[in-house]
Amino acid sequence: FGQSDKDDDTVELSITNSCTVPVDCTMSWRVVCAPQSKKRRAVHPGSSKLSLVSSGTGSAEASASVCGDDSWAIESINWSCEPNDD
Numbered sequence: 001f002g003q004s005d006k007d008d009d010t011v012e013l014s015i016t017n018s019c020t021v022p023v024d025c026t027m028s029w030r031v032v033c034a035p036q037s038k039k040r041r042a043v044h045p046g047s048s049k050l051s052l053v054s055s056g057t058g059s060a061e062a063s064a065s066v067c068g069d070d071s072w073a074i075e076s077i078n079w080s081c082e083p084n085d086d
Contacts, residue, residue, distance in 0.1 A: 033067035
């Protein structure tokens with residue numbers, strides 16, 4: 001698993017399958033707008049499902065564009081993978 005800044009309000013979350021079998025992965029996160037504010041704070045959940053072949057890589061983007069000019073944080077990033085049933 002890795003993450004990198006793509007631009008001012010987007011983070012790319014990536015997973016690389018180092019297994020010898022295909023896997024199905026799920027990623028989830030929360031974009032929190034105005035995290036320090038009691039009135040403007042807003043939480044926007046996001047998620048992505050990926051199927052990765054052996055040695056394959058997949059990614060998803062967590063975007064804070066929904067926050068406009070407010071400050072933001074991306075938190076509660078979770079991921080899991082299981083062998084593909086096919």
